[in-house]
Structures are given as C-alpha cells and as structure tokens.
Amino acid sequence: MTVQDIRSFNRFYTHLIGALDYGRHLYAPYTLTESRVLYELAHSPRTDAADLRVELHLDAGYLSRILNRFEQDGLIERTPSERDTRRRRITLTARGRETAGLLDERAHRAVEELLATVPPMERGRLAEALRTVRTVLGGDRTPGPGDVVLREPGPGDLGWIVQRNAALYAAEYGWNSDYEGLVARIVADFAQGHDPRLERVWIAELDGRPVGCVMCVRDEAPATARLRLLLVEPDARGLGIGDRLVRSVVDFARGAGHRELVLWTNDVLTAARRLYQRHGFALVAERPHRSFGRDLVGQDWRLELRPRPE
Structure with missing residues (x-):
C-alpha cells in the first residue's frame, strides 16, 4: 500500500x-x-x-x-x-x-x-x-451515540421488526409465538394503510445494520397517538438509542397535533418503564393478564403533549 x-x-x-x-x-x-x-x-x-x-x-x-x-x-x-x-x-x-x-x-x-x-x-x-x-x-474504536442514525424504514425493515421482536422477547422473557403474531398484525396494519402525517416508524442503524426501532400510530381515541414496538438490540444498549427513539416519537406526535401519547407495556420491562418515566409518561392503570405464555401485569401509560414554549 x-x-x-x-x-x-x-x-x-x-x-x-x-x-x-x-x-x-x-x-x-x-x-x-x-x-x-x-x-x-x-x-x-x-x-x-x-x-x-x-x-x-x-x-x-x-x-x-x-x-x-x-x-x-x-x-x-x-x-x-x-x-x-x-x-x-x-x-x-x-x-x-x-x-x-x-x-x-x-x-x-x-x-x-x-x-x-x-x-x-x-x-x-x-x-x-x-x-x-x-x-x-x-481505527479500532468503540461505537458511540454519534454513530447511530435514526432513519425511515427501507425494504425489509418492517419484516426485521417482526423477526427481532419475536426472537428477543423469546430469548429474554420466554414469550411464545403469540407475541410474534401480535407484532406481525401491528406491522401489517401500518404497512397497509398508515397516514404519514400522523404515523411513522423509526429504525436505529449502527454500522449499516438495524439495531433498534419504534412506531408512532394513531390510537382509537381522538387526537391521541400510541407508541408501539420499542426495541433496542442487546449489543447496542448503552448508547442512548432507546432515549432517542422515545424522544423522536414524542416530538413527532406533538408536531403532528396529537394531544396525548399513550402506550401499553408490561411490568417485567423495567428498563423501558424507566425510560418512559424520564420522558414524562405517567402510569394510569395496570392489570394482571396471561399472554404470550406467561403471567404478566399489563400497564397503561399516558403523556399529555403540551405545545413547546415559543
């Protein structure tokens, strides 16, 4: 050389x-x-x-x-x-x-x-x-937060969301294929008829590969958006990706004119729950249920979207 x-x-x-x-x-x-x-x-x-x-x-x-x-x-x-x-x-x-x-x-x-x-x-x-x-x-350096890119999904990315959700939740929490079916329906509904003014998907990319995702979709309640399918790959955790994904949903939902942002999660997802709390979400309801082959406690969280101060 x-x-x-x-x-x-x-x-x-x-x-x-x-x-x-x-x-x-x-x-x-x-x-x-x-x-x-x-x-x-x-x-x-x-x-x-x-x-x-x-x-x-x-x-x-x-x-x-x-x-x-x-x-x-x-x-x-x-x-x-x-x-x-x-x-x-x-x-x-x-x-x-x-x-x-x-x-x-x-x-x-x-x-x-x-x-x-x-x-x-x-x-x-x-x-x-x-x-x-x-x-x-x-150079042989450890990736930092600045190496992560948030982008729109490309061909194959929606399928990746389904596959990685199913694989990670099975490995980390023992959830069965019922969860994969739920994720597949959510993703299919988005792919077949979403409104880009009110709904969006983000893919977090590191070194050319997807390492995280989140969705913002319309909820049944008027002027309400729902955060769904937040995921960060284990080897990419610690780079602030989850924080950036949640912040992107909050900013987008507010800018789209939604008045509230809601989400449903389970109490076993402790890291995600702490992340939601940091962004101002409040726990409004919880109830036990049996889903995905496990006994769980489902939780509803809500964030009021106030306009940014001028």
Whole structure:
C-alpha cells in the first residue's frame, strides 16, 4: 500500500460519486454540504450549531449562512438549548423533515441503481471490502451515540421488526409465538394503510445494520397517538438509542397535533418503564393478564403533549 494507491482510490471514488449525480441534481435546490447539514439535523442527537460545526468540520461563518438559509426557507427552528442557554437548539420543522426525507430518498435510489449493476454474488464481497476500509482507517474504536442514525424504514425493515421482536422477547422473557403474531398484525396494519402525517416508524442503524426501532400510530381515541414496538438490540444498549427513539416519537406526535401519547407495556420491562418515566409518561392503570405464555401485569401509560414554549 502506497500513498499513490490511496490517492488513486480517492480519484476513483470521487468520480463515482459525481457520476451518481450526473444530470440528476440529487441535492437540488441545495448543495451537497447543505444536504449533509440537513441529514445531520434529521438523524443526529447533536442539534446545537457548535456540535454541527465540529461533526461536519465546517467554518462557523459558512455554517451560519447555511442555517440562515434554512430558516428563511422554513426548514428549521432555533430555540434556547435546554443544556446550555448560551447555545441555540436547532430542530427541523415539518417542511424540513419532508425536505430531508426527499433528498435522502433521491440518494437512496441513486445507490440502488448503482448496486443493480453489481452481480448478486459480488455484493457480499463489496460490503466486506467497505467494512474493511472503515475498520482499518477508522481505527479500532468503540461505537458511540454519534454513530447511530435514526432513519425511515427501507425494504425489509418492517419484516426485521417482526423477526427481532419475536426472537428477543423469546430469548429474554420466554414469550411464545403469540407475541410474534401480535407484532406481525401491528406491522401489517401500518404497512397497509398508515397516514404519514400522523404515523411513522423509526429504525436505529449502527454500522449499516438495524439495531433498534419504534412506531408512532394513531390510537382509537381522538387526537391521541400510541407508541408501539420499542426495541433496542442487546449489543447496542448503552448508547442512548432507546432515549432517542422515545424522544423522536414524542416530538413527532406533538408536531403532528396529537394531544396525548399513550402506550401499553408490561411490568417485567423495567428498563423501558424507566425510560418512559424520564420522558414524562405517567402510569394510569395496570392489570394482571396471561399472554404470550406467561403471567404478566399489563400497564397503561399516558403523556399529555403540551405545545413547546415559543
């Protein structure tokens, strides 16, 4: 391996990325850098301008101009940070989330078209080569919260939600296939007829693989949303993924105009219950039942969704 090898690969990769956008205007009407900022705002827990500047290695003045444009276009809101009043918290508006989703979808389709040119038997080798580059050049480090991305579900992700819920709850709590059937019905109902303005699914991704999920769906009660199917893979716990997933549901439900957010869980899920309490949920009812092959105590939790202070 020589310096020339790396420079040659860099030229090849730069040309490849440019070819993906040839004649397509993937990021229009925004630049690639502006699209990167939108992506971080949509997926990263770091929402202060200072954190964005460090994460993306941007000049402070340049980032400020980008954020000013986003604000003028109605893509972001800036409010005092809860952590430090000297900082400004930046959040995407509904229009901002829609724009970020559109740009991400364009990029996703472009890469799908590129992968379509790779023979199926070569795709595994390509994926392993990409992981090797990241591992060698990125160093042998422990993943941190900033490595986790929250995204919309892609092809196969809804099936993954069913499979991982069934497998994890069987392994950790001994629940039988009745639970898998329940999860499958919830996911099927969402896939067949959800309203994207009021309902949404998040997938937490780490190093290119899904490691968590949660759903926000409409409840039978008026102006009420329901949090469902919160899950974090055991090897990804401790990175704040559950907290981010719950916070995403709360923020989305509030922004969608729901007045209440409710959920049903069981008392054996102690870590999840503590998480709900931290986000302001209150226990409103509990009752014993026998489900999924076990004697359980079901619990109903409720959160009143007050508008954010201006």
